[in-house]
Amino acid sequence: GAGVSQSPRYKVAKRGQDVALRCDPISGHVSLFWYQQALGQGPEFLTYFQNEAQLDKSGLPSDRFFAERPEGSVSTLKIQRTQQEDSAVYLCASSPGWTSGTAYEQYFGPGTRLTVT
Amino acid sequence: SQQGEEDPQALSIQEGENATMNCSYKTSINNLQWYRQNSGRGLVHLILIRSNEREKHSGRLRVTLDTSKKSSSLLITASRAADTASYFCATLISSGSARQLTFGSGTQLTVLP
Numbered sequence: 001g002a003g004v005s006q007s008p009r010y011k012v013a014k015r016g017q018d019v020a021l022r023c024d025p026i027s028g029h030v031s032l033f034w035y036q037q038a039l040g041q042g043p044e045f046l047t048y049f050q051n052e053a054q055l056d057k058s059g060l061p062s063d064r065f066f067a068e069r070p071e072g073s074v075s076t077l078k079i080q081r082t083q084q085e086d087s088a089v090y091l092c093a094s095s096p097g098w099t100s101g102t103a104y105e106q107y108f109g110p111g112t113r114l115t116v117t
Numbered sequence: 118s119q120q121g122e123e124d125p126q127a128l129s130i131q132e133g134e135n136a137t138m139n140c141s142y143k144t145s146i147n148n149l150q151w152y153r154q155n156s157g158r159g160l161v162h163l164i165l166i167r168s169n170e171r172e173k174h175s176g177r178l179r180v181t182l183d184t185s186k187k188s189s190s191l192l193i194t195a196s197r198a199a200d201t202a203s204y205f206c207a208t209l210i211s212s213g214s215a216r217q218l219t220f221g222s223g224t225q226l227t228v229l230p
Contacts, residue, residue: 033216042221042223105150105165108160110158111158
């Protein structure tokens with residue numbers, strides 16, 4: 001079936017603008033994750049949803065970052081009043097879920113490259 | 118912050134040679150995963166090794182895990198030009214509601230034809 005999709009693939013924003021990044025996870029996947037990847041670095045965790053519940057948002061760098069998954073499927077990462085340091089690739093990943101004692105690999109989308117000018 | 122550190126940061130080899138990448142991490146883990154990322158693309162899961170496993174194979178990939186040293190290695194045998202990519206190790210720490218992967222900074226592998 002279809003993998004994780006993200007839109008837009010590229011976004012250029014002027015400093016101070018708000019942006020919204022969309023993630024469509026694999027159908028039926030319970031868990032959804034957002035990561036931020038700076039150039040030349042590994043991804044860094046931002047936030048995690050299980051169905052519609054945001055269970056962990058410890059990685060969000062500031063209160064300008066907000067994520068939601070209202071119906072437990074599509075998720076949106078919103079960044080308000082963008083700053084130059086927000087320039088990065090934003091990756092979304094989904095996984096089937098979590099069963100006690102069983103951990104699943106995560107399936108990543110292609111990412112949205114955000115450039116703040 | 119990055120939990121793991123990959124070594125080396127960059128590796129260049131000839132097609133047909135083996136490539137070995139190492140990863141060290143800091144805290145106790147549930148499992149360790151290796152991912153590949155081609156330039157400008159998302160990450161692709163390669164292999165997962167649980168904390169109670171020591172070695173795992175998948176095709177041309179061999180992963181080892183030493184929890185006493187908090188380290189892992191990824192061996193790619195008989196490398197091909199198509200293996201050129203960045204390789205990341207990622208550790209899963211399950212604590213409370215946390216299910217996040219923590220990635221290292223990656224090894225850039227170049228396989229020369």
